Amino acid sequence: MIDVKPNLQTLVRRAEDQFFPWITKWSVESLVIQTDEQLKNANDLLGIGKAIHRDLEEARKEEKRPILEQAEAVDDKYKPIKNRIALGVSLIDKAVLTYHDKKKKEADALLLMQMQEEAPKMAECRTTGEVYEAPEAIVKPVTNSVRGNMSSTAIIEGYEYEIIDPDAVPRELCSPDLKKIKAKHKYDKLPIPGVLITAKSHTSTRLG
Numbered sequence: 001m002i003d004v005k006p007n008l009q010t011l012v013r014r015a016e017d018q019f020f021p022w023i024t025k026w027s028v029e030s031l032v033i034q035t036d037e038q039l040k041n042a043n044d045l046l047g048i049g050k051a052i053h054r055d056l057e058e059a060r061k062e063e064k065r066p067i068l069e070q071a072e073a074v075d076d077k078y079k080p081i082k083n084r085i086a087l088g089v090s091l092i093d094k095a096v097l098t099y100h101d102k103k104k105k106e107a108d109a110l111l112l113m114q115m116q117e118e119a120p121k122m123a124e125c126r127t128t129g130e131v132y133e134a135p136e137a138i139v140k141p142v143t144n145s146v147r148g149n150m151s152s153t154a155i156i157e158g159y160e161y162e163i164i165d166p167d168a169v170p171r172e173l174c175s176p177d178l179k180k181i182k183a184k185h186k187y188d189k190l191p192i193p194g195v196l197i198t199a200k201s202h203t204s205t206r207l208g
Contacts, residue, residue: 006055008063015052019045096146097201100155103142153205159185160198168194 006014022045033039125131144155161181163169169176170193173184181195191197 006059008056008059011052011056011059018048019052093203096153096203097155100142100144100146100201107142151205151207153203155201155203157199157201160200161185162196162198163194164196165194 022041033042144157146153146155159182161178163176163178163181166174166176169181173180173192176194181192184190185192185197
């Protein structure tokens, strides 16, 4: 014997015949149970309603299943090439960020060296009263943007936040609330007790 699963139309007719008429009739009594007989009827109606609702849910899933399988098949078709490109992008992204970080550290070191070289001159000018003339900067600023022949990339500097000791986090930032923690750190750039804050940059690239 073939098990024919009910479709939506069949289940709607079943609900209209076996469930809704009694609900409509009972609505006059505001669905208040007053006798044992009404309790039995309500119990039967409850069983009918739950059964129809369950069958509707199963029918919905069954009708939706081929669509989901088709969607999964489309995802699987695109996945290999997407994964290969994503791997390549992540490698390039890491190389760009590493080089940018290296250039920034080199610029910071040169700036520090220049300041140390100029410190004696500044001190001498303070002693003699002469006007100190700062030399032309030897450090070229490292920009957070890269322009190629076809693309432009912005390097966006940000942070990752990890709560490592909830009890140490200031009360005004609790439960601890990461949203409040991020807002405070963005405002004052100060360390927050109980929170590990790690600098982490990412790129935003536009072709054209």
